[in-house]
Amino acid sequence: xxxxxxxxxxxxxxxxxxxxxxxxxxxxxxxxxxxxxxxxxxxxxxxxxxxxxxxxxxxxxxxxxxxxxxxxxxxxxxxxxxxxxxxxxxxxxxxxxxxxxxxxxxxxxxxxxxxxxxxxxxxxxxxxxxxxxxxxxxxxxxxxxxxxxxxxxxxxxxxxxxxxxxxxxxxxxxxxxxxxxxxxxxxxxxxxxxxxxxxxxxxxxxxxxxxxxxxxxxxxxxxxxxxxxxxxxxxxxxxxxxxxxxxxxxxxxxxxxxxxxxxxxxxxxxxxxxxxxxxxxxxxxxxxxxxxxxxxxxxxxxxxxxxxxxxxxxxxxxxxxxxxxxxxxxxxxxxxxxxxxxxxxxxxxxxxxxxxxxxxxxxxxxxxxxxxxxxxxxxxxxxxxxxxxxxxxxxxxxxxxxxxxxxxxxxxxxxxxxxxxxxxxxxxxxxxxxxxxxxxxxxxxxxxxxxxxxxxxxxxxxxxxxxxxxxxxxx
Numbered sequence: 001x002x003x004x005x006x007x008x009x010x011x012x013x014x015x016x017x018x019x020x021x022x023x024x025x026x027x028x029x030x031x032x033x034x035x036x037x038x039x040x041x042x043x044x045x046x047x048x049x050x051x052x053x054x055x056x057x058x059x060x061x062x063x064x065x066x067x068x069x070x071x072x073x074x075x076x077x078x079x080x081x082x083x084x085x086x087x088x089x090x091x092x093x094x095x096x097x098x099x100x101x102x103x104x105x106x107x108x109x110x111x112x113x114x115x116x117x118x119x120x121x122x123x124x125x126x127x128x129x130x131x132x133x134x135x136x137x138x139x140x141x142x143x144x145x146x147x148x149x150x151x152x153x154x155x156x157x158x159x160x161x162x163x164x165x166x167x168x169x170x171x172x173x174x175x176x177x178x179x180x181x182x183x184x185x186x187x188x189x190x191x192x193x194x195x196x197x198x199x200x201x202x203x204x205x206x207x208x209x210x211x212x213x214x215x216x217x218x219x220x221x222x223x224x225x226x227x228x229x230x231x232x233x234x235x236x237x238x239x240x241x242x243x244x245x246x247x248x249x250x251x252x253x254x255x256x257x258x259x260x261x262x263x264x265x266x267x268x269x270x271x272x273x274x275x276x277x278x279x280x281x282x283x284x285x286x287x288x289x290x291x292x293x294x295x296x297x298x299x300x301x302x303x304x305x306x307x308x309x310x311x312x313x314x315x316x317x318x319x320x321x322x323x324x325x326x327x328x329x330x331x332x333x334x335x336x337x338x339x340x341x342x343x344x345x346x347x348x349x350x351x352x353x354x355x356x357x358x359x360x361x362x363x364x365x366x367x368x369x370x371x372x373x374x375x376x377x378x379x380x381x382x383x384x385x386x387x388x389x390x391x392x393x394x395x396x397x398x399x400x401x402x403x404x405x406x407x408x409x410x411x412x413x414x415x416x417x418x419x420x421x422x423x424x425x426x427x428x429x430x431x432x433x434x435x436x437x438x439x440x441x442x443x444x445x446x447x448x449x450x451x452x453x454x455x456x457x458x459x460x461x462x463x464x465x466x467x468x469x470x471x472x473x474x475x
Contacts, residue, residue: 001027003383004206004216006193006230007223008033010042010169010369011361013176014376015220017086020183022380030214031180032189032206033223039303041224044250044338046278046292047169047369048263049076052136052161053106055128056268057120058413062404067391068347072367073132075374076164082373086172089179093284095171106164106263107144109155113322114269117420121267126159135162145261148324166263166278168292169369189214193223195233202357203236218383220359225303225339227349227362238353240397242301242474243362244467246340249307250294251315252280254331258324259289266322270421271463272297273366275315277323290333293319297366299342299463301472307337314425340366344473345402346461348395350375352382359383360397403458407450410459415442417462 003019005012008031016031023029037043051072060066080096087094110122129136141147141155149155180186191208196219198204206214223230227243265276273295280290296311312335320327343349343363348371350361359382364371381388394402405413419427419439429435450460453468453475460468467473 001218002216003027003029003218003220004214005029005031005220005222006033006206007221008037008188009040009222009224010173010372011364011375012220012222013173013180014082014372015222015361015379016180016186017089017176018376018380019383020180020186021085022384023183023185025185027185028216029183029186030189030216031186032191032193032208032214034192035190038305039225039337039339041246041248041338041340041366042169042173042369044248044295044336045169045366045369046250046263046276046280046294047167047172048106048164048265048276048278049079049166049370050106050164050265051076052125052129052132052134053108053164053265054268054273055121055125057124058409059124060128064347064394064402064404067394071374072370075371078373079167083172086175086179089182090175092175092178095167095175095281095284096165104165104262105160105162106166106265107139107147107158107160109141109144109147109158109264109266109322111149111153111155111266111322113153113266113275113318113424114420115423117416118267118269121269122157125267129159129161136160137162144264146258146324147264148258148326150321150325153321164263167369168280168282171281171283193226193230195230196221196236196358197234198236198355201355203355218357218359220361220379220383222361224362224368225341227341227360236355236358238355238358238398240349240353240360241344241401242472243349244342244344244472245300245303246342246365247298247300247304248294248338248340248366249296249311249315250292250336250338251312252333252336253291253293253319253327254289254333255291255324255327255329256289258291258326258330260291264323269417270424271417275318275322277319291327291330293323297340297463299467301467301470303339305337307335318424340364341368342463344464344467345404346463347402349397350378351392351396353397362397363395405459405461407455407457407459410462411443411446411450414446414460414462414465415439418442
């Protein structure tokens with residue numbers, strides 16, 4: 001069997017690795033992707049393996065959301081063994097932390113840099129930890145190693161989630177590239193996918209930049225945020241909702257006197273993952289002096305090549321004010337730009353399609369790295385026509401758009417997050433009824449948009465408001 005994996009991000013590489021371990025001697029596995037990896041969501045990530053730290057108030061209320069949370073927890077537990085497999089395949093040292101990701105844990109801080117939405121989400125995290133009996137402890141913020149915020153932004157409370165850690169994703173990608181190169185069945189093609197061509201209900205040719213073409217037996221489309229561009233150019237007749245560019249910026253610092261030993265982060269806030277600072281080791285066994293700070297987020301209908309100045313400025317300011325004031329002396333190493341593949345309904349798009357030999361794996365938003373050991377296992381099972389959990393069908397690529405929120409839930413969440421974001425960026429209301437007036441202004445605008453698009457008995461995901469407002473998302 002010749003399997004063509006389109007994409008060379010984390011989902012594509014982990015799938016290739018799992019497939020190579022099962023491959024017969026005469027199988028061929030072709031992995032297609034530019035060596036530059038421009039816009040790679042993986043390389044811009046802090047690669048936090050956070051399940052509980054991502055919980056928000058109301059985020060576990062529906063069956064599909066609890067299943068997605070179940071997958072997240074399962075994937076986090078798979079990482080240590082998956083790393084061991086990679087290390088054995090490359091004869092290198094582990095790149096995890098302590099006994100693996102989570103060995104040192106993640107601190108959640110509850111500070112006053114935004115509004116009381118942070119308090120609600122912090123409480124939701126604590127409640128979920130209790131419900132699922134996940135090991136954690138409440139700690140004094142002053143006991144968090146190298147946590148030295150400005151006084152007015154100091155946390156009032158904090159907790160340590162003991163089994164939620166992180167990786168340097170660049171080291172993992174290097175490990176995967178090296179491990180895959182050791183399999184004689186694997187070959188790499190340097191190029192980007194332009195379109196697919198099908199005949200008699202099967203893909204038979206892939207067209208790449210530079211005039212290259214490829215042909216194989218099975219195809220996995222795992223190109224991240226460019227998925228919709230490729231499908232639109234291919235005209236295959238598959239009805240897959242649009243995948244947008246979740247443009248994110250992170251920054252890498254070199255800090256000789258404020259390097260971290262734990263991940264420190266806020267709860268989710270302002271339609272993003274809040275503020276985080278994560279150790280960013282450069283090589284196994286080498287004393288670390290790097291930190292990754294993140295992350296910004298905005299949804300775009302087209303690729304966005306550069307990070308916005310406001311994103312970089314906000315991250316640096318947040319890092320110095322909310323994590324460690326000594327970061328003002330840190331060296332600025334680089335800004336990373338990543339395109340998180342974000343589907344219209346914000347749920348993953350994973351599974352076989354009506355094209356007999358085409359699997360799509362996209363829409364993972366900011367969970368692609370975290371979920372990749374689990375996603376790759378499921379994708380390989382699909383390739384071999386094996387049974388998988390029937391609930392995966394909820395994320396089938398050609399499904400209807402999932403509408404998991406009522407209109408009132410979506411409107412209320414959008415208003416809360418917009419106000420929360422405003423406070424993060426210096427909103428200082430006059431001492432009258434301005435906060436209530438601004439909230440009402442936001443509510444009126446969001447209600448009007450719902451009316452305009454006909455969202456009467458369902459809610460628009462708050463991060464997708466502009467995509468509906470400007471006609472990029474289909475009703």
